[in-house]
Amino acid sequence: xxxxxxxxxxxxxxxxxxxxxxxxxxxxxxxxxxxxxxxxxxxxxxxxxxxxxxxxxxxxxxxxxxxxxxxxxxxxxxxxxxxxxxxxxxxxxxxxxxxxxxxxxxxxxxxxxxxxxxxxxxxxxxxxxxxxxxxxxxxxxxxxxxxxxxxxxxxxxxxxxxxxxxxxxxxxxxxxxxxxxxxxxxxxxxxxxxxxxxxxxxxxxxxxxxxxxxxxxxxxxxxxxxxxxxxxxxxxxxxxxxxxxxxxxxxxxxxxxxxxxxxxxxxxxxxxxxxxxxxxxxxxxxxxxxxxxxxxxxxxxxxxxxxxxxxxxxxxxxxxxxxxxxxxxxxxxxxxxxxxxxxxxxxxxxxxxxxxxxxxxxxxxxxxxxxxxxxxxxxxxxxxxxxxxxxxxxxxxxxxxxxxxxxxxxxxxxxxxxxxxxxxxxxxxxxxxxxxxxxxxxxxxxxxxxxxxxxxxxxxxxxxxxxxxxxxxxxxxxxxxxxxxxxxxxxxxxxxxxxxxxxxxxxxxxxxxxxxxxxxxxxxxxxxxxxxxxxxxxxxxxxxxxxxxxxxxxxxxxxxxxxxxxxxxxxxxxxxxxxxxxxxxxxxxxxxxxxxxxxxxxxxxxxxxxxxxxxxxxxxxxxxxxxxxxxxxxxxxxxxxxxxxxxxxxxxxxxxxxxxxxxxxxxxxxxxxxxxxxxxxxxxxxxxxxxxxxxxxxxxxxxxxxxxxxxxxxxxxxxxxxxxxxxxxxx
Numbered sequence: 001x002x003x004x005x006x007x008x009x010x011x012x013x014x015x016x017x018x019x020x021x022x023x024x025x026x027x028x029x030x031x032x033x034x035x036x037x038x039x040x041x042x043x044x045x046x047x048x049x050x051x052x053x054x055x056x057x058x059x060x061x062x063x064x065x066x067x068x069x070x071x072x073x074x075x076x077x078x079x080x081x082x083x084x085x086x087x088x089x090x091x092x093x094x095x096x097x098x099x100x101x102x103x104x105x106x107x108x109x110x111x112x113x114x115x116x117x118x119x120x121x122x123x124x125x126x127x128x129x130x131x132x133x134x135x136x137x138x139x140x141x142x143x144x145x146x147x148x149x150x151x152x153x154x155x156x157x158x159x160x161x162x163x164x165x166x167x168x169x170x171x172x173x174x175x176x177x178x179x180x181x182x183x184x185x186x187x188x189x190x191x192x193x194x195x196x197x198x199x200x201x202x203x204x205x206x207x208x209x210x211x212x213x214x215x216x217x218x219x220x221x222x223x224x225x226x227x228x229x230x231x232x233x234x235x236x237x238x239x240x241x242x243x244x245x246x247x248x249x250x251x252x253x254x255x256x257x258x259x260x261x262x263x264x265x266x267x268x269x270x271x272x273x274x275x276x277x278x279x280x281x282x283x284x285x286x287x288x289x290x291x292x293x294x295x296x297x298x299x300x301x302x303x304x305x306x307x308x309x310x311x312x313x314x315x316x317x318x319x320x321x322x323x324x325x326x327x328x329x330x331x332x333x334x335x336x337x338x339x340x341x342x343x344x345x346x347x348x349x350x351x352x353x354x355x356x357x358x359x360x361x362x363x364x365x366x367x368x369x370x371x372x373x374x375x376x377x378x379x380x381x382x383x384x385x386x387x388x389x390x391x392x393x394x395x396x397x398x399x400x401x402x403x404x405x406x407x408x409x410x411x412x413x414x415x416x417x418x419x420x421x422x423x424x425x426x427x428x429x430x431x432x433x434x435x436x437x438x439x440x441x442x443x444x445x446x447x448x449x450x451x452x453x454x455x456x457x458x459x460x461x462x463x464x465x466x467x468x469x470x471x472x473x474x475x476x477x478x479x480x481x482x483x484x485x486x487x488x489x490x491x492x493x494x495x496x497x498x499x500x501x502x503x504x505x506x507x508x509x510x511x512x513x514x515x516x517x518x519x520x521x522x523x524x525x526x527x528x529x530x531x532x533x534x535x536x537x538x539x540x541x542x543x544x545x546x547x548x549x550x551x552x553x554x555x556x557x558x559x560x561x562x563x564x565x566x567x568x569x570x571x572x573x574x575x576x577x578x579x580x581x582x583x584x585x586x587x588x589x590x591x592x593x594x595x596x597x598x599x600x601x602x603x604x605x606x607x608x609x610x611x612x613x614x615x616x617x618x619x620x621x622x623x624x625x626x627x628x629x630x631x632x633x634x635x636x637x638x639x640x641x642x643x644x645x646x647x648x649x650x651x652x653x654x655x656x657x658x659x660x661x662x663x664x665x666x667x668x669x670x671x672x673x674x675x676x677x678x679x680x681x682x683x684x685x686x687x688x689x690x691x692x693x694x695x696x697x698x699x700x701x702x703x704x705x706x707x708x709x710x711x712x713x714x715x716x717x718x719x720x721x722x723x724x725x726x727x728x729x730x731x
Contacts, residue, residue: 003058006050006053009046010119011125013043014047014115014116015132017043019136019139020039020401020402021036021140021164021165021174022136023035024164028466028473029469029473029500030097030098031166032155032164032165032167033100034097037100037105038466040108042458044115045457045458045462047115048114049450049451049453051119054119055118061118063114063118064117064118064420066366066418067365068359068362068363068366068414068418071359071362072113074355075356076106078308078348078352079347079352079355082308082351083102083311083347085308085311086309086311086313087310087311087314087317087546088314088317089311091544092312093312095499096502097465097500100401101312101313101400101401102312103312113411116129116416117415120412120416121416126416127188130181130185133406134181134182134198134201137181137201137204138205140171140175141201141204144161144211145204147162147163148211155167156168159211159273161212167400168212168214169214169217171208171212172212172214172218172393173214173220173397173403176386176390176393177410178205180224180385180386180389182205183202184379186199187376187378188379209221214393215277215278216392216393216395216396218278220389220391220392221389222253224390224392227385228249229250229381230246231384232245232246233246233247235380236377242377264278265279290327290330291338291339291396293327294319294334294338296322297318297319297323298318298342298346299345300318301317301322301346302346307349308348308352310346312347312348313347314347315335316335316549317547318346319333319334319335320577320581321548321577323580324580325580325612326612326614328612333549336398339396339397339398341394363414364384364387366414366415366417366418368380370417371419374418374419375417383410383414464498465498465499468496468499469500471493472503474492475507475508476511479510486525487529490512490529490532490533497539501536502540502544505553508532509533509557513561516560516561534558537550537553537557548577548581548584551570551574551577552574552583554570555570558570559587559594564594565595568588568595571587571588571591572588582608582617586617589601589605592604599629601628602629602631605621619638619639623639624656627657628656648672649673654669654670657669663690663693663694664694667687667690670683670686673686687703688707688721692725701722701725704722
């Protein structure tokens with residue numbers, strides 16, 4: 001293959017990557033994440049292989065020196081070391097289907113940067129790439145407009161548009177990047193029609209950004225634009241037209257923000273789903289968000305491992321260990337700190353964070369130091385505004401594949417515009433590589449090796465996890481459709497310890513519980529499925545013994561199959577790893593009760609209650625365990641602060657009374673249910689059963705007759721029950 005052919009393949013791949021965010025693969029588990037990541041990786045792996053061959057043949061395609069390149073390389077090295085020594089080095093490298101990040105993604109992004117900065121050698125090519133990305137954003141905007149019109153479902157639900165990214169926050173920063181891309185091309189364009197088209201696309205993206213209602217992205221855009229204008233004011237001479245425009249922009253933004261604060265309590269703002277989100281921003285609102293609890297946990301995690309952190313994907317260990325019991329009404333599991341600086345402090349410690357920050361310092365260095373002939377002040381201003389908006393947004397969220405692609409595109413773009421600098425050590429390294437590795441004799445061998453390596457990477461990085469993803473989705477479909485598969489169906493996702501093993505284990509174990517409760521499932525299948533999942537849990541915990549999440553899941557699994565003693569062992573270990581998480585205490589108490597250990601169960605659930613007395617569920621469960629344990633007076637005291645509706649309608653309370661044979665109370669409870677919810681006939685059936693248990697057979701018959709009157713379709717079954725009761729039997 002000729003050099004030109006290799007170059008065209010590389011360019012085709014690079015110009016296809018801007019369309020990756022548009023991919024939604026409904027045939028994969030986590031369709032908004034996995035499809036994009038797999039396609040991005042395939043494209044990068046293929047074009048990187050072509051790039052390496054091209055670089056072997058032609059030294060003009062080899063990377064040039066810049067401090068950006070050094071900073072990025074340093075970042076990758078530090079994170080690689082941090083991941084190797086991380087709490088779960090396997091997951092730190094591979095990540096999982098839900099995130100598709102890990103060190104493997106950083107390597108792909110690093111390769112993407114190297115290809116971009118080495119192959120796109122002209123302003124014309126860069127303009128075309130940015131224009132292509134803007135074209136993709138226009139398609140995303142049109143898709144989002146259809147969501148706003150109700151023609152396409154908003155994936156998150158509600159009114160916050162999310163495009164093909166499945167998350168409004170992801171779409172928000174995506175649009176911010178492209179608004180600045182449009183601005184960058186606008187200041188470089190000379191044709192009027194180009195400026196008009198760029199203005200239209202920027203306006204479309206701005207409208208979509210507004211309807212994402214993403215506060216970090218929108219405020220980041222406002223701040224970024226303000227930084228752009230300030231830079232232009234400072235760098236432009238007096239009387240310069242662009243300086244006057246910048247002053248108008250600054251004044252306009254200040255007036256706009258002033259008007260918003262003046263009108264934020266008006267009906268116009270309060271009735272707007274978007275504007276009201278900004279108007280409601282306050283300290284009290286922040287205290288109800290997950291970040292309010294998660295950020296202090298992340299800081300504690302950093303202080304525990306301050307040098308190299310926990311490795312990527314390590315935040316779940318921090319979350320479990322430092323879980324705040326006040327988070328009972330939040331998501332049960334956080335695997336991200338929801339702040340990029342904190343993410344890198346956790347993933348790489350101080351070294352990882354500093355290496356990440358060094359990338360921005362190197363970018364700023366070249367923005368301010370590069371001469372006008374390489375980057376005009378207007379271009380510098382736009383790029384500076386973009387970086388400011390991106391940094392501000394990332395204070396409150398984390399990156400994902402779409403924002404990563406755009407950020408690394410910007411890094412490569414600035415690197416392309418850096419001046420060619422002499423570096424003795426860089427030149428020495430290059431000379432040694434050229435003389436010892438890239439000589440004429442070794443080139444054919446290197447090219448063959450690159451081809452073989454590319455094929456191997458495609459197999460292990462793409463095919464193996466893709467196949468596992470498909471196998472897992474097949475199991476989930478069986479479960480959703482209520483079908484029973486073969487044992488091979490359930491074993492396939494767990495057959496190898498690949499990227500999606502832990503997620504497959506989680507979902508297959510839940511499916512196994514469902515199959516165990518299905519009377520139509522063969523007994524030998526249930527036994528084999530139990531053995532398969534049990535073996536997989538032991539493999540997972542052997543590799544990652546300090547993961548409270550999977551200790552809990554294993555305990556749940558064992559409990560549902562009646563292995564209460566073994567379940568208690570796993571739940572005790574989970575409690576040690578996450579001592580403040582009430583869910584673990586709930587499950588432990590249930591298993592202790594099932595294992596005839598009411599005293600221990602009472603003590604466990606008391607601890608869960610005392611962790612956060614405001615947690616209604618903990619109070620309710622504590623009251624039930626006290627009731628089951630015979631401490632009726634304390635149970636009544638604890639349950640006295642639980643809403644009466646929960647006492648009346650939660651079946652767990654009736655179950656506790658049933659175990660104590662408190663039939664009169666059950667009868668009164670059922671009557672209250674009927675009074676409050678007269679249309680639900682199940683309450684009358686509960687009342688009938690309670691009458692029978694209490695020996696009040698005539699009242700049971702009367703209740704059944706009432707049901708027949710209310711629902712004639714129940715007559716045949718009701719008459720049968722009545723006849724059985726009259727015959728002295730309990731149907």
